[in-house]
Amino acid sequence: MNTIKQLGNIAIGTRLRMLTDKFISDADKIYKTLDVDFEPRLFTVFYLINQKKSITITELAEQLGYTQPAVTQIANTLISKKLISAVKEKKDSRKKILTITKKGDELLLELIPVWQDIENSVKELIHETGYDVLFVLSKLESVLEKKDIFTRVMEKTKKRQIAEVRIFEYSNNSPGDARFKKELDKNFRDINYEWIKKYFKVEKEDRKQLENPGKEIIENGGVIFFAEYKDMIAGTAALLKKENNSYELAKMAVRDEVQGKQIGKKLGIAVIEKAKRLKCNNLYLETNATLTPAINLYKSIGFEEAEMKDPSKYERATFRMNYNFNKKLSEI
Amino acid sequence: MNTIKQLGNIAIGTRLRMLTDKFISDADKIYKTLDVDFEPRLFTVFYLINQKKSITITELAEQLGYTQPAVTQIANTLISKKLISAVKEKKDSRKKILTITKKGDELLLELIPVWQDIENSVKELIHETGYDVLFVLSKLESVLEKKDIFTRVMEKTKKRQIAEVRIFEYSNNSPGDARFKKELDKNFRDINYEWIKKYFKVEKEDRKQLENPGKEIIENGGVIFFAEYKDMIAGTAALLKKENNSYELAKMAVRDEVQGKQIGKKLGIAVIEKAKRLKCNNLYLETNATLTPAINLYKSIGFEEAEMKDPSKYERATFRMNYNFNKKLSEI
DNA sequence: TTAATTTGCATAAGTGCTTATATAAAGATA
DNA sequence: TATCTTTATATAAGCACTTATGCAAATTAA
Numbered sequence: 219m220n221t222i223k224q225l226g227n228i229a230i231g232t233r234l235r236m237l238t239d240k241f242i243s244d245a246d247k248i249y250k251t252l253d254v255d256f257e258p259r260l261f262t263v264f265y266l267i268n269q270k271k272s273i274t275i276t277e278l279a280e281q282l283g284y285t286q287p288a289v290t291q292i293a294n295t296l297i298s299k300k301l302i303s304a305v306k307e308k309k310d311s312r313k314k315i316l317t318i319t320k321k322g323d324e325l326l327l328e329l330i331p332v333w334q335d336i337e338n339s340v341k342e343l344i345h346e347t348g349y350d351v352l353f354v355l356s357k358l359e360s361v362l363e364k365k366d367i368f369t370r371v372m373e374k375t376k377k378r379q380i381a382e383v384r385i386f387e388y389s390n391n392s393p394g395d396a397r398f399k400k401e402l403d404k405n406f407r408d409i410n411y412e413w414i415k416k417y418f419k420v421e422k423e424d425r426k427q428l429e430n431p432g433k434e435i436i437e438n439g440g441v442i443f444f445a446e447y448k449d450m451i452a453g454t455a456a457l458l459k460k461e462n463n464s465y466e467l468a469k470m471a472v473r474d475e476v477q478g479k480q481i482g483k484k485l486g487i488a489v490i491e492k493a494k495r496l497k498c499n500n501l502y503l504e505t506n507a508t509l510t511p512a513i514n515l516y517k518s519i520g521f522e523e524a525e526m527k528d529p530s531k532y533e534r535a536t537f538r539m540n541y542n543f544n545k546k547l548s549e550i
Numbered sequence: 551m552n553t554i555k556q557l558g559n560i561a562i563g564t565r566l567r568m569l570t571d572k573f574i575s576d577a578d579k580i581y582k583t584l585d586v587d588f589e590p591r592l593f594t595v596f597y598l599i600n601q602k603k604s605i606t607i608t609e610l611a612e613q614l615g616y617t618q619p620a621v622t623q624i625a626n627t628l629i630s631k632k633l634i635s636a637v638k639e640k641k642d643s644r645k646k647i648l649t650i651t652k653k654g655d656e657l658l659l660e661l662i663p664v665w666q667d668i669e670n671s672v673k674e675l676i677h678e679t680g681y682d683v684l685f686v687l688s689k690l691e692s693v694l695e696k697k698d699i700f701t702r703v704m705e706k707t708k709k710r711q712i713a714e715v716r717i718f719e720y721s722n723n724s725p726g727d728a729r730f731k732k733e734l735d736k737n738f739r740d741i742n743y744e745w746i747k748k749y750f751k752v753e754k755e756d757r758k759q760l761e762n763p764g765k766e767i768i769e770n771g772g773v774i775f776f777a778e779y780k781d782m783i784a785g786t787a788a789l790l791k792k793e794n795n796s797y798e799l800a801k802m803a804v805r806d807e808v809q810g811k812q813i814g815k816k817l818g819i820a821v822i823e824k825a826k827r828l829k830c831n832n833l834y835l836e837t838n839a840t841l842t843p844a845i846n847l848y849k850s851i852g853f854e855e856a857e858m859k860d861p862s863k864y865e866r867a868t869f870r871m872n873y874n875f876n877k878k879l880s881e882i
Numbered sequence: 883t884t885a886a887t888t889t890g891c892a893t894a895a896g897t898g899c900t901t902a903t904a905t906a907a908a909g910a911t912a
Numbered sequence: 913t914a915t916c917t918t919t920a921t922a923t924a925a926g927c928a929c930t931t932a933t934g935c936a937a938a939t940t941a942a
Contacts, residue, residue: 221598221613221614222594222613222614222615223684223688225594225597226669226684227668227669227672227673227676227684228593228665228668228669228672229593229594230573230672230683230684230687231570231573231574231577231590232593232594232614233684233687233691234566234569234570234573234687235570235574235928235929236615236691237566237687237690237691237694238563238566238567238570239929239930240694240698240699241562241563241566241699242563242567242898243930244698244699244700244703245563245699247700248699248700248703248704251700251704252707257898258563259897259898259899261560261561261564262554262557262561262564265557266553274920274921275920275921276919276920276921281553281554282553282554282564283554283568284899285899285900285901286920286921286922287899287900287901287902287921287922287923287924288898288899288900289921290921290922290923291898291899291922292898294922310907310908310919310920311906311907311908311920312906312907312908312919312920312921313907313919313920313921314920314921331707331710332703332707333560335703335706335707335710336559336560336699336703337558337559337560338706339699339702339703339706340559340560340562340699341559342702343690343693343694343697343699343702344559344690346693347686347689347690347693348689349681349686349689351562351686351690352555352558352559352562352565354679354681354683354686355562355565355566355569356555357679357680357681358569358675358676358679358683359565359568359569361675361678361679362569362572362675365675366572366576367572367573367576367577367580367668367671367672367675368576368579368580368583370671370674370675371576371580371664371667371668371671372580372583374667374670374671375584375663375664375667378663378667567898567899571899571900574928575900589928591927591928591929606890606891607890607891608889608890608891616929617929617930617931618890618891618892619891619892619893619894619929619930619931619932620928620929620930621891622891622892622893623892623928623929624928626892642889642890642937642938643936643937643938644889644890644891644936644937644938645889645890645891646890646891
């Protein structure tokens with residue numbers, strides 16, 4: 219039974235469950251031994267009804283942190299034991315007002331000294347630990363409320379995953395054998411066709427760039443970026459050279475099965491950095507106004523909504539964004 | 551939800567349960583979100599099988615503090631997911647040896663980083679509380695192991711109940727009206743008949759004393775003691791005067807429905823103290839050797855087994871005890 | 883060496899919560 | 913004022929354990 223301690227922090231749930239079970243089963247044994255017709259699970263509800271004199275199901279659930287069905291079930295048990303009674307509220311007949319019955323009051327006379335003994339026993343126990351255990355529990359509750367384990371783990375996982383994503387570029391200057399380049403071309407094509415088909419239709423300009431990226435993008439002075447994640451090409455982006463040191467961010471796509479790993483963001487940042495190194499003074503992109511998540515991503519890396527001046531080569535392009543070179547990047 | 555805190559020590563079980571639920575459900579959410587085919591409840595068992603490489607159901611149950619059926623169920627789930635495999639031990643075919651499968655090893659590769667993130671998140675959480683929460687839990691566990699809540703409450707309840715028992719005597723010197731004395735006589739008779747009939751048969755000597763205690767006991771220089779508990783006469787004892795400052799403790803009986811409240815002990819002590827005040831130098835009692843609980847009670851208040859010299863007036867009396875006036879009473 | 887006891891595991895049923903969903907009354911909106 | 917949404921409670925089913933019990937293999941006692 220000591221092994222559980224060695225599992226460390228991760229087994230805290232199991233250890234708490236064991237302590238919980240011990241407390242609850244001891245309480246149960248106490249009622250049984252003292253021949254009091256009561257159960258531990260009824261305690262909080264019965265206690266609070268007595269304290270508040272009259273209270274509804276939902277109010278109890280809120281104040282005790284139970285779910286409503288839990289309170290309904292406990293209340294029904296108390297009603298069947300004739301310890302409380304329920305009446306509908308006059309003004310709002312959905313509400314059920316619970317009050318202690320005469321039999322409940324009589325049972326309370328028996329219960330109160332037992333509760334007092336339990337209270338004192340727990341107090342004594344806690345004192346022997348040398349810690350203000352209840353305060354520690356409060357701390358744990360409040361720290362957990364600020365940021366729970368799920369959120370913490372997600373943050374860590376995201377960071378870990380981002381770290382596992384490797385971005386590399388493919389341009390006229392990149393070395394590499396032909397077979398590898400062919401494989402990359404295929405990935406560039408497939409990943410982009412996949413996402414375009416999902417929301418829109420493939421247009422002539424798409425086909426031109428995707429079928430022959432070497433000629434249409436690289437030879438025109440552009441760069442293609444790939445995101446590699448766990449031995450697979452997970453996403454792409456292209457930096458297209460335009461006139462007068464202008465560049466366009468285009469063909470940015472991430473495979474469906476690796477969404478949510480910040481791959482798009484990492485690609486976008488790589489594109490921006492490359493553009494800066496190329497002395498670009500005008501970086502823009504075109505997208506569709508309905509693609510809110512994408513637009514938010516672009517905003518998060520420094521793009522700002524701009525006027526849609528000239529008609530685009532793409533039917534789907536209804537929204538233009540310019541990169542703001544002066545804005546300091548918020549932390550990524 | 552803050553109300554639960556105000557319930558104080560007694561609601562510690564409920565508070566622990568809530569924390570437990572939060573940890574477990576967060577872990578569940580993490581596996582689901584990361585699309586890992588695993589469940590929190592499988593963790594400890596799967597982890598330990600991996601650590602020990604091969605282990606049986608019962609060993610797991612012992613080391614984890616789970617019941618054997620719990621481990622059987624978890625193991626079966628792991629087997630159905632093909633994460634572990636079970637083979638019978640050659641030497642003892644009752645034993646089932648569990649080991650991780652290839653698929654289990656593959657899942658572990660996915661799980662370990664997640665577990666690491668959980669581990670770190672809990673560590674971070676605990677650090678933010680400012681307390682060594684796991685150490686506090688250990689303390690709680692060890693203090694609880696030394697003496698659990700049930701035992702503590704029982705001790706307190708016993709003390710409380712003893713305090714509620716009032717012993718009073720009824721002798722030639724006692725004041726009181728006739729009706730009250732008649733009522734006491736009836737109680738003395740009924741309580742004793744009740745217990746005698748339960749184990750033995752009522753004998754002539756019983757009838758003589760019980761039907762006419764005033765004449766047979768009081769007028770002979772004896773004293774009758776009553777224990778009053780919650781407005782009822784709960785037990786009786788008599789101190790019978792014999793020749794040469796000898797006294798006999800007899801007719802000690804406690805109603806069945808108030809057994810276990812130390813009433814007999816309290817009566818016995820009252821009898822002994824009275825005997826001392828009467829300058830008694832030889833206090834004895836006769837009982838039956840089969841009545842072990844009664845004999846233990848007598849021992850606990852200072853009686854010692856003695857030789858059964860003269861044949862008793864009672865058929866059932868097979869065991870004689872003398873009070874040791876020199877022995878210091880152990881704490882009561 | 884047989885019979886009785888102990889041990890290891892399986893199975894069934896219970897417990898005390900949960901989530902998901904239904905239902906009816908009340909309140910908001912058009 | 914009819915409809916749509918929200919709120920209060922009920923009901924059903926699930927979950928992760930528990931206790932109780934059964935069964936067969938192993939061990940101990942006679």
